[in-house]
Amino acid sequence: MNEIVEEAAQREEAGGSVPMVETVGLTKRYGGKTALRNVTLSIPQGKIVGLMGPNGSGKTTLIKILTGVLTGYEGTVHVNGRIPGACTKSIVSYLPDRLSLGRWMRVRDAVAYYSDFFIDFDRIKAMELIARLRLDPGMRFSQFSKGDCEKIQLVMAMSRAARLYVLDEPIGGVDPAARDVVLDTILTQYCENSTVLLSTHIIQDVERIFNSVIFLREGEVVLYDEVEAVREHRKKSVYDLFREVFKC
Amino acid sequence: MLTKMIKWDLRATYRKFTAVLVAFILLCMALPGVLFAVNPGAAQVYSMLTFSLGPTALYIVMIAFILQYYNTNLYGDEGYMTFTLPATGWRLLLSKMILALFWMLAAAVLIGLSVFTSIKIIESNSRLSSLFAPVWNFYRMDAAHWITFGALFLLGNIDCVLAAFFSITVSKLSVWRKGGIAMGFVTFVFIYIAQSLPALLWNGELRYVTETVSQSEAVQTMNMSVVCTVQHNLISLAVYAAVSIIVFWAAARLLDKTTSLK
Structure with a gap:
């Protein structure tokens, strides 16, 4: 599983930079409904990218495809130059929009679980973050609130030295007061030169951390631009532009 | 990777499966006593039924739990973790297969003991022995x-x-x-x-x-x-x-x- 990490490092040393995420003509259908329609995009390494759109716009579908939990699509998808599979999973840290760890687990079990399966997982960092968030490592997931479960999962995801972090609605279930803590955790813990793809529709709180944004509507990319360019050329914040683009 | 997967599968399931096995042991130990206290005359027959029908129930429950674990661990919310592990499909499947075999063999040991007890009950009663003679001959x-x-x-x-x-x-x-x-x-x-x-x-x-x-x-x-x-x-x-x-x-x-x- 190390080979893909080594391969990427070798490519970087050689000066060649492969996009971290590249999709060409990506289309995904659920029965008669098209969730993603001809999505073509390229996300370079070392960027924090916001994936935005209203409910049902295809954000989670795109994320699932990139992380390898959803197959059966048309078009091509590459993560660090490879088709999503067992190899890419070793360099992608995924935070799903639900509790994916067993409810029977204690927090310390979750740390041990990640330690066992991901060689890039930093156990000490995880325990420090858990302590900073004042979460009891001896408690089971079934005893935590939804927001606390999300925080623990975020800690797990961000304690990996991954090349791509895919975070699906990381602040969806946490209260406004805790959002800053969550965002700071993302900003301070992700590895330099890594790419972060973060989906959300709570834009005001997070737009400060993005380098670029992707707007999805009904499965199509309607905007993919640098945040600075949005502000300079359109004289709008991402939040205002989002409201304008997705006005009902 | 495979041994780690088996380890975590065992950790996820041992409470439920151990509870079922312990419940079966307790039932087999307690029921003959209760039956004897209620109706000494029919206790032997009912005990024999417990030791022969109980294993069937145990087997069905174990299989149901094994399949339920496979379904939830791969296709429930936990699947979002399982399918993002850097593991190939055959490793995921083999891990679940070995887990299933482990619990089924554990159940098989208890079932063997239960059937053995059932045989001993039959042998201790001449009327039951003659009744079950064709069955012994069959096996x-x-x-x-x-x-x-x-x-x-x-x-x-x-x-x-x-x-x-x-x-x-x-x-x-x-x-x-x-x-x-x-x-x-x-x-x-x-x-x-x-x-x-x-x-x-x-x-x-x-x-x-x-x-x-x-x-x-x-x-x-x-x-x-x-x-x-x-x-x-x-x-x-x-x-x-x-x-x-x-x-x-x-x-x-x-x-x-x-x-x-x-």
Whole structure:
């Protein structure tokens, strides 16, 4: 599983930079409904990218495809130059929009679980973050609130030295007061030169951390631009532009 | 990777499975005493029923939990973790397979003890002994038969669990839309019918018995070794082995290529 990490490092040393995420003509259908329609995009390494759109716009579908939990699509998808599979999973840290760890687990079990399966997982960092968030490592997931479960999962995801972090609605279930803590955790813990793809529709709180944004509507990319360019050329914040683009 | 997966599968399941096994042990230990206190006359008969019917119930519950764990760990919310582990489909499947075998063997040990107790109860009662004499005769076989039956039991369990795992995976394919459960059921039944055909077609010995021996004589001489000869068992073993390999390969491939979490 190390080979893909080594391969990427070798490519970087050689000066060649492969996009971290590249999709060409990506289309995904659920029965008669098209969730993603001809999505073509390229996300370079070392960027924090916001994936935005209203409910049902295809954000989670795109994320699932990139992380390898959803197959059966048309078009091509590459993560660090490879088709999503067992190899890419070793360099992608995924935070799903639900509790994916067993409810029977204690927090310390979750740390041990990640330690066992991901060689890039930093156990000490995880325990420090858990302590900073004042979460009891001896408690089971079934005893935590939804927001606390999300925080623990975020800690797990961000304690990996991954090349791509895919975070699906990381602040969806946490209260406004805790959002800053969550965002700071993302900003301070992700590895330099890594790419972060973060989906959300709570834009005001997070737009400060993005380098670029992707707007999805009904499965199509309607905007993919640098945040600075949005502000300079359109004289709008991402939040205002989002409201304008997705006005009902 | 595989050993770690088995370790975490065991950690996830040991509470539930141990509880079932302990409940079975307690039931088998407590019930004869209760029955004896209530009705000493019929206690032996009811105890014998407990020790022979209880294992069937235990087996069904264990299989149900094994399949439930496979379903939730791969296709429930936990699947979002399982399918993002850097592991191939065959490792995921083998881990679940070994877990299932471990718990089924644990249950088999208890079932063996239970059946042994049941036999001892029958032997201690002359009326029950004479009643069950044809059953003893039916199972009186040589070592070769018992060895092939043991192998058949083990491989049959592997084959059954793999067929069920494969059927669950088939039922999750997005192409079925709302008919997934029905398609999973059809897949399971199809595998079972298909793998039973070679053994059913090779039934010369049984036909010989039914054609040449009168009905009363047949009842007296009927023995498992006549119904299922060693050759018959070996054919079944070969078929089970072939089906297990094919189903394992197909299920692992589906896990790799057609994952579709909702």
